[in-house]
Amino acid sequence: MLNGTMEHVVKQSVLYSYVLSQPFAFYVSAYPIHQNKQLLEADQLQYGEHGESVRVLQHKLNKLSYYDDEINGDFTVLTEHALKKFQADNNITINGQADIKTLTTIINKEKQKYMAQINEMSESIYPGMQSKDVKIAQHALQYFGYYEGEIDGIYGPLTKKALKIAEDKHGLELIDESEQVTESSLTALYEKDEENEQNIEQKAKQEVKEKTQETKKAEVTSANFSGAIDAAYAQIGTPYVWGGESPGGFDCSGFIQYIFQTQNIVMPRTVSDAWNFTQHVDSPSVGNLVFFETYKPGPSHMGIYIGDGKFIHAGESRGVEISKLSTSYWDQRYLGARRVK
Structure with a gap:
């Protein structure tokens, strides 16, 4: 019999494989942290490309109020225009391409939006409670893939289980002795995960650096010929x-x-x-x-x-x-x- 944490790890692995094989309608509702991984592995997206990574990009730009056209996975002038607006607002070189700097900034802006929701919590949440504050907590837990149920605002067994998994993984005390959860404890969950995000970003940046070196080597080869x-x-x-x-x-x-x-x-x-x-x-x-x-x-x-x-x-x-x-x-x-x- 798998314990709670191990069972979740297995589910995460199976889910991620399943998500990549499913139509986009399923994927956009999957956990944002999985979408982030997909984007960072894409490395760079630009005009003329199409596919799931472009769909995820459009979905995130839509959530950040930069893209309001059809989310279809086709990188057209509309997606390019949305990226240019985002780049202009965030002091990034305006080229209409989703390079590694643009992608990481999009991911961080989305995370900040989730964190801002936590600041709107008016009180602690506790088992049996039903409120908008519970929904905020569920959204936060879903961001990392810990909450797998419906966002219903009810602090029931699924919410408690998700909190316990998050505690075990990050070494945090999200639930106090009375099983209440506060705004500060949920904020700590995001802050604790910064290190993991930074590791993913650094890996992506290193891959870009290696590709740049390969390009320079190719340019030298071209000169030789x-x-x-x-x-x-x-x-x-x-x-x-x-x-x-x-x-x-x-x-x-x-x-x-x-x-x-x-x-x-x-x-x-x-x-x-x-x-x-x-x-x-x-x-x-x-x-x-x-x-x-x-x-x-x-x-x-x-x-x-x-x-x-x-x-x-x-x-x-x-x-x-x-x-x-x-x-x-x-x-x-x-x-x-x-x-x-």
């Missing part, structure tokens, strides 16, 4: 020749091999071998190779990424040319970007 890009530009207009690997005519892999040879980098001759020779990157940087599945399963065409969503390659119809990744033909066949080691 500037010579290859120049060499590729010089071959624009060269006709396509099956098996070609010289300025007289190229096929796609012959073109890549030739360009990198000008930089004293030895590349495999075939597309599939080039795929295996290179290293995966999440998104292309200048000088990376972009791969496509065209006439056969697996990587069968490639080019050199030159930035701004464009790449140079030896195409069958027009020879060496610049194409956009976003065109329907290439977008449907895109396999990913890889970096020359």
